[in-house]
Structures are given as structure tokens and as C-alpha cells.
Amino acid sequence: xxxLTDDQKMLQETAASFLRDEGGPAKQLRYWxxxxxTDGYGxxxxxxxxxxxxxxxxxxxxxxxxxxxxxxxxxxLEEIGRNLTPSPFLTTAVAGVRAIDGTAHADRWxxxxxxxxxxxxxxxxxxxxxxxxxTAMAATRQGNxxxxxxxxxxxxxxxxxxxxxVAARTGGSAGESDGITLFAIEKGAxxxxxxxxxxxxxxxxxxxxxDNVAVDSDAVVGDVDGGWAPLSRALGAGRAGxxxxxxxxxxxxxxxxxxYLKQRKQFGKLIGEFQALQxxxxxxxxxxEIARAAALKAAQALDSGDERAExxxxxxxxxxxxxxxxxxxxxxxxxxxIGMTDEHDIGLYMKREAVLSELFGDERxxxxxxxxxxxx
Amino acid sequence: MTELxxxxxxxxxxxxxxxxxxxxxxxxxxADICWGGRNWTFQSDAQRRWLEVMAERxxxxxxxxxxxxxxxxxxxxxxxxxxxxxxxxxRPPLTSFGISMLGPALLKYGxxxxxxxxxxxIARGEIRWAQGYSEPGAGSDxxxxxxxxxDKGDHWLVNGQKVWTSYADKADWIFCLVRTSTESKHGGxxxxxxxxxxxxxxxxxxxxxxxxxxxxxxxxxxVKVPKDQVVGQVNKGWDVAKYLLGxxxxxxxxxGLGGGASATLGAALKPDDPFLRADIAAFDVDALAxxxxxxxxxxxxxxxxxxxxxxxxxxxxxxxLNKRRHELIMAxxxxxxxxxxxxRSKQGKAARDWLRTKANSIEGGTSEIQLGIVAKHIxxxxxx
Numbered sequence: 001x002x003x004l005t006d007d008q009k010m011l012q013e014t015a016a017s018f019l020r021d022e023g024g025p026a027k028q029l030r031y032w033x034x035x036x037x038t039d040g041y042g043x044x045x046x047x048x049x050x051x052x053x054x055x056x057x058x059x060x061x062x063x064x065x066x067x068x069x070x071x072x073x074x075x076x077l078e079e080i081g082r083n084l085t086p087s088p089f090l091t092t093a094v095a096g097v098r099a100i101d102g103t104a105h106a107d108r109w110x111x112x113x114x115x116x117x118x119x120x121x122x123x124x125x126x127x128x129x130x131x132x133x134x135t136a137m138a139a140t141r142q143g144n145x146x147x148x149x150x151x152x153x154x155x156x157x158x159x160x161x162x163x164x165x166v167a168a169r170t171g172g173s174a175g176e177s178d179g180i181t182l183f184a185i186e187k188g189a190x191x192x193x194x195x196x197x198x199x200x201x202x203x204x205x206x207x208x209x210x211d212n213v214a215v216d217s218d219a220v221v222g223d224v225d226g227g228w229a230p231l232s233r234a235l236g237a238g239r240a241g242x243x244x245x246x247x248x249x250x251x252x253x254x255x256x257x258x259x260y261l262k263q264r265k266q267f268g269k270l271i272g273e274f275q276a277l278q279x280x281x282x283x284x285x286x287x288x289e290i291a292r293a294a295a296l297k298a299a300q301a302l303d304s305g306d307e308r309a310e311x312x313x314x315x316x317x318x319x320x321x322x323x324x325x326x327x328x329x330x331x332x333x334x335x336x337x338i339g340m341t342d343e344h345d346i347g348l349y350m351k352r353e354a355v356l357s358e359l360f361g362d363e364r365x366x367x368x369x370x371x372x373x374x375x376x
Numbered sequence: 377m378t379e380l381x382x383x384x385x386x387x388x389x390x391x392x393x394x395x396x397x398x399x400x401x402x403x404x405x406x407a408d409i410c411w412g413g414r415n416w417t418f419q420s421d422a423q424r425r426w427l428e429v430m431a432e433r434x435x436x437x438x439x440x441x442x443x444x445x446x447x448x449x450x451x452x453x454x455x456x457x458x459x460x461x462x463x464x465x466x467r468p469p470l471t472s473f474g475i476s477m478l479g480p481a482l483l484k485y486g487x488x489x490x491x492x493x494x495x496x497x498i499a500r501g502e503i504r505w506a507q508g509y510s511e512p513g514a515g516s517d518x519x520x521x522x523x524x525x526x527d528k529g530d531h532w533l534v535n536g537q538k539v540w541t542s543y544a545d546k547a548d549w550i551f552c553l554v555r556t557s558t559e560s561k562h563g564g565x566x567x568x569x570x571x572x573x574x575x576x577x578x579x580x581x582x583x584x585x586x587x588x589x590x591x592x593x594x595x596x597x598x599v600k601v602p603k604d605q606v607v608g609q610v611n612k613g614w615d616v617a618k619y620l621l622g623x624x625x626x627x628x629x630x631x632g633l634g635g636g637a638s639a640t641l642g643a644a645l646k647p648d649d650p651f652l653r654a655d656i657a658a659f660d661v662d663a664l665a666x667x668x669x670x671x672x673x674x675x676x677x678x679x680x681x682x683x684x685x686x687x688x689x690x691x692x693x694x695x696x697l698n699k700r701r702h703e704l705i706m707a708x709x710x711x712x713x714x715x716x717x718x719x720r721s722k723q724g725k726a727a728r729d730w731l732r733t734k735a736n737s738i739e740g741g742t743s744e745i746q747l748g749i750v751a752k753h754i755x756x757x758x759x760x
Contacts, residue, residue, distance in 0.1 A: 001671040003679055258755050273759035275748075281757065282750035286689045293672040294665035311664075319665040364654075370664070371657040376642040 001297055004075075011068075012075040016082075018052060023085035025345050032086060033202035039160045040204040041086035050116025055093045058237070060101065063110045069303035070094075070237055074244035074295055081248020084345075084352050086203055088119040088157045090245065095238035095360075096120030099165050099230045103221050105184050109163060121161035122234060123152035123185075123208055130154075130361040132167065132235060135180050137210065139168035146170070146220075148183065148191075148213040156359065158206025159196040162187050165234065166210075171225045182227035183219045190214070201351040232310075239313050239360045240302055243295040243320035246356050250288045250320070250327035253349040257281065257331040264336075277334060284323075284330055291316075291323035311373045318366035321357040328353045383453055387460045394429045396422035400465045405722070406588075409471050412501025414548045430469035431500045437475055440483065444491050445499030451678045473505045473542065474498035478551050481620040485567075485608040494569070506572065507624075508538040508552030508594060509617070516745050518553075519562050519614060523596060525554035532568065532606075534576075534599040540739065544579040544592035547572055551620075557611050567613035570601040586731040587716070587724070622684070624740045625691035640664070641701060645708045656704055663701070666693055685753035692746035695736035702730040 004012065022028075022045070032040055049055050057072045059065025066072070073094045080089060092113055099122075100106050112118035124132050137150030148168055158164065164185045172179025185192065191213040196206040222230040258281055261272030271277060298316035301309035328350040332339040339346045357363065377385070399422050403409060410416070410423050418424040430436050433447060438454040440446025449457065461468075479498050482491055497503045514521040523536025534554055544550070549571050557564030572579075576599035581589035608616045640660040647653040673690060676682040705726060706713045713730075715721035737743040752760035 001668065001675055003672075003675050003681065258757070261757060270758045272757040275760075278751035278755075278757050278760050279744065279747040281755055282689075282747040283692075285750055285755060286693050289689060290662075290665045290669045290693060293669035296672065297668035312668075315661050315664045315668075318661040322661075367654065367657040367661055370640070370661055371642050371653060374640040374643045374660065376640075376646050376653065376656075 001293075001300060008072060008075060011072055012079070014052065015054065015076040015079045018048075019079045019083045019085050022048070023080070023083040023087075025084050025348055029084045029086050029202055029348060038196075038204070039157075040198070040202055041088065041160075046087055046119070047116035049087060049089060049093070050114055054089070055116060056114050058094055058097045058101070059110050059114060063106060064114055065110065070240050070299035071296070071303050073237070073241055074299040077241050077244040078248035078251070078292075078295075081245035081250075081352070081356075082252040084201075084249070084252075084348055088121075088160065090238065090241045091122055091157050091161075092118070092120040094241045095122055095234040096163075096165060098237040099182065099234035100184065100221055101233070103230065104218070105163075105221055112162070118162045119157055119160045121155050121157045121164045121206075122238070123155045123158065123164050123166040124231070124235070125154045126150070126152060128153070130358070130365055132180075132231060133177050134174050135167045135169055136174040137166075137168040139170050139181055139183065141170075142214065145214060145216045146181075146183070148185075148210040148215065150210050152208040152210075153205075154358070155206045155208055157204060158208060159194055159204055164208070165221065165231075166208075167227060167231055177228040179225050180227040180231065181224050182221040182230050183215055184221050185213065185215065185219065199355055201348070201355045203355060235360055236302055236310065236313050239317045239366075240295065240298045242356050242359050243291070243298060243313075243316040246320035246324040246353065247288065247292045247295050249349055249353050249356065250291065250324035253324075253327040253331040253346060253353075254281075254284055254288055256346055256349075257327075257334050258285075260335055271334075280330060281334075284326055287323040287326055291320045294319045311370060314361075314366040314369040314373065317361060318363045318370065321353075321363040321366075324353045325357065325363075380452055380456065384456050384460065387457055388463075391460055391464060391466060394426075395461075395464060395466045396426055398422040399426040399467050399469075401467075402465065403467055405725070408467065410467075410469060410501070411472055411504055411543070411546070412470050413472075413504025413546065414502070415546065416501070416504065426467070427469045427501055434499065436470045436501065437479065437495075437499045440479065440495065440499065444483075445496035451675075470501045472498065472501065473507055473551075474503060477507065477620050477624050478505050480623045481551075481567075481616050482607065484619060485616045489604075490607065503548045504543070504546060506541050506544040506547035506550040506592075506594070508541055508544075508550045510540045511537060512539050516742055518617075518741075519565065521553055521555060521565065523552070523554045525556050525566060525568060525601075527556070528600075531603060532601040534568070534570075534596045534601055536596050538594040538596075539582075539591075541579070541592045541594040542590060544572070544594045545581055545589075550577075550594070551607070553613055553617055556613075560611075562614045563611055565613040565617065566610050567607045567616040568601060569605045569607060570599065574599050574601070576600070584731070585734070586728040588728060588732070590732075621741065622687040625687040625746070641704060645705070647708055652704075652707055655707075659697075659700055659704055663697055666697055669693070683754060685749050688741070688746040688749040689754070691740060692737075692743050692750070695733075696743060698736050699733050702733045706730050 054076055056065030057068045061067035109118055139146040139148050166183045166185050167180050169179055170181040191211045193209045194206050196204050199205050261277060262270060264271045294316040298312040301312040331346045332350055335346050338344050398420060407419055410427055434442055434445060435447045438447040438449045438457050442448040482494055511521050526533045552568045553565055554568050555564055556566040576597040578595045579592040582591050583589050642656045642660050647656050673686055709726050713726040716724035716727060748760055751757045
């Protein structure tokens with residue numbers, strides 16, 4: 001593992017100061033939640049990401065991006081997590097970009113992603129939990145193209161997306177990674193219905209119904225029956241990114257809690273003087289450091305093409321979920337009654353943690369994947 | 377080829393030619409570990425040869441300066457050597473408290489004369505060291521130690537008792553914390569080195585729950601020590617002690633990795649029970665994530681970016697993991713793992729190892745002490 005370079009530290013500082021000043025809960029999350037915004041984030045604010053160049057982190061220089069990787073994306077996502085900033089950065093500029101990079105769709109979408117004009121979403125899950133290999137949705141050949149029929153769930157930003165990456169089956173059977181094809185479906189496709197719900201953290205996730213949605217063969221991302229490759233790239237980037245964001249959520253929740261321990265007095269003492277709380281806070285701090293190292297390791301493994309990158313990604317996601325869950329649960333508990341109020345931000349961290357934990361596979365999914373990748 | 381690539385190629389070639397085949401077998405028991413020292417009996421010619429060729433290159437302590445018997449390797453080169461040794465399953469040629477604990481403290485606090493005298497002996501495995509820290513009345517509260525050390529003009533006179541002295545009955549020399557002043561608790565401690573054969577030193581092994589006796593009680597009765605065997609300044613030994621404890625904690629925390637970061641516990645145990653498999657997978661996630669923190673911490677330490685309390689965080693997490701690892705090994709072993717004296721159980725290796733790990737979160741500062749250090753120095757909680 002290598003430590004951050006000076007360039008990476010500079011990017012981290014840029015993202016940190018931008019998101020701290022503009023991306024905090026009062027200006028973004030609470031504002032959009034309480035004004036009933038249909039996107040769940042500010043579209044002008046998303047353009048600011050573009051102006052700052054953040055959307056180009058994973059886009060190659062030949063397409064006008066920065067040509068960086070998962071490590072740099074993770075630095076931005078940790079700051080997004082710290083500030084609970086609502087944005088389509090993870091699905092669009094990280095997972096989405098990695099899916100279409102090197103395909104014909106890059107020319108079409110990269111310019112609009114760079115400017116913050118386009119949003120991408122991933123439609124993978126069909127059941128209540130993330131099981132990409134269990135993809136059953138059918139894409140049957142029709143003339144030069146395909147007909148898509150079936151349902152997708154938990155499509156984050158599905159209602160705002162200009163293009164949705166949809167995993168469907170053109171061959172094989174549910175449970176196999178071969179035979180899946182990835183399609184780029186544009187907003188408003190005929191036969192596509194979108195049922196959107198606000199989820200716990202105030203963001204939007206959709207259920208999609210495909211009723212004979214007809215697409216050209218141009219809509220295929222990568223190869224027919226070979227969609228597992230671009231899908232894995234997208235999911236790898238998405239999972240590593242979600243892990244980094246969870247580390248930010250955990251770190252901010254923990255910082256907020258430790259600050260509270262230094263302010264709140266009971267029995268004539270600061271509650272941070274009680275050893276029962278000191279040891280729990282210290283244990284939590286270690287767990288967050290471990291999760292941060294695992295997230296960095298996974299991102300660097302993806303960037304260097306390490307053969308164990310998939311393993312590290314699952315380690316990172318599982319550990320980040322566990323550490324962040326501990327951070328928000330301890331956070332609410334140690335804040336006591338005030339931690340249960342909507343007025344205090346600590347509860348917002350708990351809700352974001354729950355959504356990010358589910359996204360791209362929960363802790364148990366990734367534990368099982370670590371076992372499978374280790375041969376047991 | 378970059379310089380590092382050619383270093384790797386040369387190292388691989390050299391190890392292939394020089395590491396005896398017997399030294400590539402997994403360590404089966406305590407006897408397979410080479411501790412060196414005046415009274416060391418080599419288990420085999422291969423063990424002797426492996427130590428000699430490695431010591432000659434300075435590779436028993438690859439990143440120490442060449443002047444002091446080290447290999448003078450950069451951090452990147454030392455990592456490559458470690459990887460290449462792991463690749464062929466090479467055993468460490470030498471394991472000692474001199475390498476992992478005293479050496480780093482001497483490099484930082486020793487005089488030039490002390491470094492030139494002691495470090496090459498450590499590198500060659502000629503002196504086996506014991507650690508004299510804990511006392512019957514000074515465990516977690518280590519700085520409360522009472523072993524008296526009086527200035528008698530031309531020598532020190534030491535009287536007192538240490539406990540949990542690792543391998544004191546086998547050690548040649550001891551590095552020892554003694555009280556040179558009673559005016560200040562932390563500011564009255566000195567760090568002293570002396571020969572265990574000095575008149576007045578005696579040891580008594582302590583039988584542990586594992587049935588083994590790796591620790592001793594050590595008694596000092598009018599032990600005379602030459603004046604130049606203090607490391608660092610008189611009454612400033614606590615600084616040396618804390619620095620060394622950082623290295624000890626790092627060493628102990630590394631045990632959480634078990635067979636090394638690359639192998640998962642599940643791959644070794646191949647559990648077929650689904651509940652055990654799930655528990656082991658949860659452990660493997662934590663162990664691999666911990667290995668990432670170890671790696672990151674080592675890089676930060678080398679770059680001078682590490683927080684001084686990081687070893688405490690590592691020690692706590694690593695030892696708790698190691699205990700969990702052995703609980704799972706016992707669960708996977710079922711009733712077989714309970715056998716204590718049979719040949720088929722290698723004289724109860726699983727059970728004895730499991731019991732030994734319970735000391736990991738006590739020795740070198742308990743888990744509770746480590747959490748207290750993190751609370752105080754990293755979180756800066758009041759009154760910690």
C-alpha cells in the first residue's frame with residue numbers, strides 16, 4: 001500500500017473544503033428533503049461538481065477527464081460521506097463511468113457527465129437484496145435489437161437518470177454470470193415505467209417495470225452475453241466507492257460523538273470522563289481506521305489491476321458497513337435523547353449508513369463473497 | 377528493469393541457492409524457531425547454516441544500517457525480501473527480542489559505543505535477551521515499578537523482583553527497568569542492560585494454563601552492574617521503555633494475521649458447517665481489513681506520519697483478532713482439538729496455542745490499557 005501523493009492530498013483538500021462549505025446537511029440534505037425536491041439533490045449543485053472537475057476523475061484524459069482512478073474517487077466520496085452530501089456522483093461519475101469506459105457509449109455520455117448535465121443510474125437488483133448473478137430479467141432478440149421485460153428495484157436516482165444501465169439475461173440462467181448483457185436505456189423509453197420512493201436518508205430510489213421495451217443493438221454495453229465484464233467494473237468501482245463514503249459517514253459520526261462527550265455534563269462531570277464511554281469510543285476509532293485502510297487498499301488494488309482486487313473490494317465494503325453501523329449506533333446512543341431528534345444531525349448519519357450499506361451488497365453478501373473468492 | 381525489480385530478481389535467485397529446503401517447511405513447534413544465544417543448540421545443520429548465511433548478509437535485520445550488522449535495505453527492498461521469503465515459505469532465520477524490541481530502542485537511544493557493541497551481536501544471534509518490565513506490584517501500572525538501583529560510585533547495585541520475564545531461564549542478557557529515584561514516579565526510572573550470569577540473578581519458571589512455561593519470575597539480589605550499561609539518560613528510562621513498548625505492541629499485534637495476510641483462515645480450515653463458515657468469513661473480513669491497516673500504518677511510520685498512539689490501536693485490534701482466530705480453530709477442530717497429550721494432536725498443539733493467545737491481550741499492556749491510551753492521546757477525552 002502506498003500513502004497518498006501530494007496531488008492526491010491536494011484533490012482531497014479541494015473536495016473537503018468545497019463539500020464542507022457547500023455540501024453540509026443544512027445547505028443540501030435538509031434543504032432538499034424539506035422542500036420536497038423530486039431529485040433529492042440540487043441539480044445546479046451537481047453542475048458545480050462538473051465545474052470543479054470532480055466528475056472527470058474516472059474519465060480518461062483522451063475524453064477530457066482527469067484520467068485518475070478509484071483512489072481519487074474514494075477521497076471525494078469520503079468527504080461526501082462526512083457531509084452527507086446528496087449527489088449522483090457515485091452512480092454517475094464512478095460506477096456509471098466505469099461501466100461505459102472503452103465502449104461506444106463513452107462518446108455519447110462523457111461530455112455531459114463532465115459538465116454535470118447527465119445523471120446515470122444502475123438497475124441491477126431484482127429482489128430485496130443485491131444478487132447480481134441472480135439476474136433473471138429477460139432480453140429477447142427482436143430483429144436487429146432486443147425486447148426487455150421484467151422488474152428492477154433499488155435503482156438509486158432512477159427518476160433523475162438520463163440513462164440507466166440495465167443488466168438483463170440474453171443467455172444462460174439465473175445464478176450464472178455468463179449470459180448477462182448490459183444495456184444503456186435512455187430516459188423516457190417506451191414501455192418503461194418508473195415508480196419512485198423516497199428512502200430513509202431522503203434520497204430517491206426507483207422500481208422500474210420494463211414492458212416490451214424495444215432497444216437497438218446499439219444499446220448493448222460491451223458484448224452480448226458478456227455484460228458481466230462491464231457490470232463487474234461498475235460494481236467494483238461502486239462498492240469501493242460506497243465503502244469510502246461509509247468511512248466518511250463513520251468518521252463524521254464518531255467525531256461528532258467524541259465532541260459531544262467533551263461537552264455534555266452529568267453527575268457534575270463531562271461524560272467523556274467515564275471509562276465506560278472512553279473505551280467504546282476508542283474501540284470505535286480503531287474500527288474506523290481499519291475500515292479506512294481497507295477502503296484505500298481496495299481502491300489501490302482496483303487502480304493497479306491487482307488480481308486480488310475483487311477480494312479487497314468485498315473486504316472493504318463489508319468492513320466499512322460494520323464500522324459505520326457501529327459508529328452511527330454508538331453515536332445515537334451516546335448522544336442520548338438529543339440523538340433521537342430530527343433536529344440533530346447524528347440521526348441523518350444513521351439513515352445514510354443504512355442506505356449505503358444496502359447499496360451494491362450488504363455486509364453478509366460481501367462476507368460470503370470473501371469466502372467464495374478464498375475457495376471455501 | 378527498475379532497480380527494485382532487479383533487486384527482487386537477485387534476491388529470489390540468492391534465496392533459491394541459499395535457503396536450505398528444511399528451512400522452507402512450515403514451523404511445526406516452538407523448537408523450529410531459532411532464538412540464538414550463547415546456549416542455543418541448533419536443531420539441525422540447516423538451521424545453523426540458514427542463520428549464518430543470512431547474518432552474513434545482514435538480512436536477519438534487513439533494514440538496520442550495515443555498520444551495526446544490518447542489511448542497510450530501504451523499506452521497499454526490505455518488503456521485497458519479506459515477500460520473496462514468504463514466496464518460498466522460508467522461516468525467519470532468527471527470532472529475538474533483541475531484533476524486535478531492544479534493537480530499535482538502541483538505534484534511537486543508544487550511544488555510538490553501545491550500538492557498535494550490542495547491535496551486531498543481536499544481528500548475529502549471539503546474545504539472547506529477556507525483557508525485565510513487569511513486577512508483582514506493577515502490571516498495568518508499569519511505572520509503579522520498585523526494583524531498586526543504587527549508584528555505588530563505580531557500579532550500580534540492583535535489588536528487586538521481576539515477573540512475566542519471557543524466557544528468562546534461557547536468556548543471556550536482560551534489558552530491565554529499574555528505579556534510580558523515588559522522587560518522581562515516571563521520572564525516576566532507568567533502562568539498564570546486564571548479563572543474566574551476574575552473581576545475584578536467579579530465575580524461576582511459571583507454569584501457565586497452556587502447560588508451558590515461557591515466562592519466569594526473576595530475582596535480583598545485590599546485582600552489580602557496570603555504569604556504562606544504562607541506555608539513554610539516568611531517570612529518563614521511561615522514554616526508552618515507552619518507545620520499546622511501541623515496537624513490542626506492533627510485534628504482538630502482527631500475530632492477528634496468523635499465517636500471513638495472504639492466506640485466509642477459511643481457506644486453511646475449509647469449514648463445512650454453514651454457521652461456522654459464516655463466523656469464519658466474518659473473521660476473515662476483519663483479519664484482512666486489519667492487515668490493510670498494518671500495511672498502511674507501517675508506511676505511515678516509515679514516512680514519519682504515524683500518530684505515536686497508533687501501536688496501541690494496532691495492539692488492541694490485533695490481539696483481540698488473534699484470540700478470535702484461535703476460538704474458531706478450536707470450534708473447527710471439535711473434540712479433536714481438546715486432546716492434550718496425544719501424538720496425533722502434536723501434544724495438544726491446538727489447545728495449548730489457543731490458551732497461549734489469552735495472554736496476548738494482557739502482555740505488553742492489556743487491551744484496556746491500550747483503549748485508555750487511544751482515548752487519551754488520539755481522542756483527547758477528558759481525564760483519560
